[in-house]
Amino acid sequence: MKHGMRVLMAATALGMLPLAALAEGKLNIYNWGNYTSPELIEKFSKEYGVEVTLDDYDSNEIMLAKVKEGNTGYDIVVPGDYMIQIMIGEGLLAEVKPNEMENFKNVDPKWVDVWWDPGRNYSVPWQWGTTAFTVDTEVYKGDINTLALLFEPPAELQGRINMLNDMNDVINAGLRYLGYPRCNSNPDQLREVTDLLMNAKQYWRTMDYATIEKLTSRDVDLSQNWNGAAMRARKDRPTLQYAYPKEGFTGWMDNVAVLADAPNMENAKLFMNFIMAPENAAMISNFARYANGVAGSEAFMDAEMLEAPEILMPADAPAPDFVQPCPQEVVDMYNKIWTRIKQ
Amino acid sequence: MSTPDTHAQADAALRAAIRQREREAFRNRWLLLAPGVGLIACVGLLPLALTMIYSFLEPGTYGGVTWTFSTGAYEQFLFERDLFDETLLTFNPSYVIIFARSIFLALVATVGTLLVGYPTAYFIATRPRESRNLWLFLITLPFWTNLLIRTYAMLLIIRDEGLINAVLMGVGVVEQPVGILYTDFAVFLGLIYSFLPFMVLPVYASLEKLDFRLVEAAYDLYATRWRVLRRVIIPATRPGIVAGCILVFIPGLGAYITPELLGGGKKLMIGNMIALQFGTARNWPFGSAAALILMAMVVLMLVFLMRRGGRQVGHG
Numbered sequence: 001m002k003h004g005m006r007v008l009m010a011a012t013a014l015g016m017l018p019l020a021a022l023a024e025g026k027l028n029i030y031n032w033g034n035y036t037s038p039e040l041i042e043k044f045s046k047e048y049g050v051e052v053t054l055d056d057y058d059s060n061e062i063m064l065a066k067v068k069e070g071n072t073g074y075d076i077v078v079p080g081d082y083m084i085q086i087m088i089g090e091g092l093l094a095e096v097k098p099n100e101m102e103n104f105k106n107v108d109p110k111w112v113d114v115w116w117d118p119g120r121n122y123s124v125p126w127q128w129g130t131t132a133f134t135v136d137t138e139v140y141k142g143d144i145n146t147l148a149l150l151f152e153p154p155a156e157l158q159g160r161i162n163m164l165n166d167m168n169d170v171i172n173a174g175l176r177y178l179g180y181p182r183c184n185s186n187p188d189q190l191r192e193v194t195d196l197l198m199n200a201k202q203y204w205r206t207m208d209y210a211t212i213e214k215l216t217s218r219d220v221d222l223s224q225n226w227n228g229a230a231m232r233a234r235k236d237r238p239t240l241q242y243a244y245p246k247e248g249f250t251g252w253m254d255n256v257a258v259l260a261d262a263p264n265m266e267n268a269k270l271f272m273n274f275i276m277a278p279e280n281a282a283m284i285s286n287f288a289r290y291a292n293g294v295a296g297s298e299a300f301m302d303a304e305m306l307e308a309p310e311i312l313m314p315a316d317a318p319a320p321d322f323v324q325p326c327p328q329e330v331v332d333m334y335n336k337i338w339t340r341i342k343q
Numbered sequence: 344m345s346t347p348d349t350h351a352q353a354d355a356a357l358r359a360a361i362r363q364r365e366r367e368a369f370r371n372r373w374l375l376l377a378p379g380v381g382l383i384a385c386v387g388l389l390p391l392a393l394t395m396i397y398s399f400l401e402p403g404t405y406g407g408v409t410w411t412f413s414t415g416a417y418e419q420f421l422f423e424r425d426l427f428d429e430t431l432l433t434f435n436p437s438y439v440i441i442f443a444r445s446i447f448l449a450l451v452a453t454v455g456t457l458l459v460g461y462p463t464a465y466f467i468a469t470r471p472r473e474s475r476n477l478w479l480f481l482i483t484l485p486f487w488t489n490l491l492i493r494t495y496a497m498l499l500i501i502r503d504e505g506l507i508n509a510v511l512m513g514v515g516v517v518e519q520p521v522g523i524l525y526t527d528f529a530v531f532l533g534l535i536y537s538f539l540p541f542m543v544l545p546v547y548a549s550l551e552k553l554d555f556r557l558v559e560a561a562y563d564l565y566a567t568r569w570r571v572l573r574r575v576i577i578p579a580t581r582p583g584i585v586a587g588c589i590l591v592f593i594p595g596l597g598a599y600i601t602p603e604l605l606g607g608g609k610k611l612m613i614g615n616m617i618a619l620q621f622g623t624a625r626n627w628p629f630g631s632a633a634a635l636i637l638m639a640m641v642v643l644m645l646v647f648l649m650r651r652g653g654r655q656v657g658h659g
Contacts, residue, residue, distance in 0.1 A: 208607065342609065342610055
């Protein structure tokens, strides 16, 4: 009897072996910092017996620079919308056809035919959000839905403003305030933007990416911000409110893609399919506080996320503006303006 | 009884032995040097050569470079094609201003650490031998934590709702918090705090070797305290001062974290400006050129300091 048990156990163990070996291996993810749900990674790890490592970056350009050098060992990257287009063009991403994967049916149709990856041959949605700003409504009691608060602030907000330390976010906000198109190379309009920014600079206290910390420590009362970060900051400082400026604001989506030279291609594909399952997509959102673009994930999301004003846009707010990558000549001009602002 | 023949033989053998010894010494010298030289060549000279080559190329569309020769990067440092008129090449002070600000800040930090660090080192050097190690240990203690964390600690202390303002407002000295954080002064404080040990240690090393009987002799010759300091102590410790200044000035020039965190990021420093070129500005050649210009300036300054420092030591 005892002997029989042992044989049985051995047989079971042997039977399990090929299965485990099949999925066994590694997966190296390169994602934005403080953006990946640890529970999600743990669940994936357990389900497929894959050892996952996570590394982080803080801007699309840094990630691009590293990936371009090759041999990074990373399998998965999570570039922003315009960066997906650039990386496809540079041949850095593998055409893994996520649109043929089992869970692709869950992706919200409005995120399928996107300009950065039409039909989704390379990437799947990770999270999407907006970039506007957060104001403390105790400090400023007027209408917050205007970019005037950034560029011609009322007395109570002067010197209490944090702008993102990001060339595109600052210049785009300026262009919107003046009602000019993005990716602009019109000299007269750019001159006007430069003057606007140069003048507004005296009212800004800092230019920094660490928006949550700046707001919760009360170093500033207004900060350019991403909606998810705004929600996290509001938790600590309940009088904060996320603005939907009438002049417009940036929309963006980060997308999971597989590198062309990924050492663990099959595991990367497994991961892609994994995060398109609603219950897994919800884990992503519950951690970083952005919407995810997978239909049905709402059912698994924290209740406070479903009614958060940072996620639910008011009906009268303008549609978020997904800014395409600008041509080099425009980048050069922006760079000059940016250097002049910060000289 | 030695014949000339055996003499010659012994001579030849001796010479051969000497030659053998020299060859071995030569070989050993190179073998010992090889790892260091190899390391310098691989991680020092090679990247430097790459940087040099990149600085003479044209920027690639999405970062990187295209292999066309161009001096545009160096041109861009001083001049710009007018933002609004492509044909016009005008002097552009932006980058010079950024460099000047960084140099000024590094200089102020160097003077600041010297003023604080010299008395500290003097204090330690004049303690009884047994307790000196404890004082030195205390000076090096901050190195046990990461620079980023130390800078954050500074930020917590000087911010509007931080320790200093809480005390000042609690005591009733001020009504509103004093705005220290996100000013040039905050950056200055941060730099002094992080670089102080770099000044204290070399100055201490010089002071420790100072023969204090010289000081006594000077007093015996009716020198005033100020004169003793100026004519005896400072000249004798000049190598330490020069070393300390170099160790503070150079990293101060390239400081990245401190100006970014404590300065609020509204103004570019050299380090941040170069980083920007490899990131959003997508202009690697210019980033390389700026890095090389910075390095050239540092080398020039080092040569200048070395020659001055060296001469003074020769005198003393």
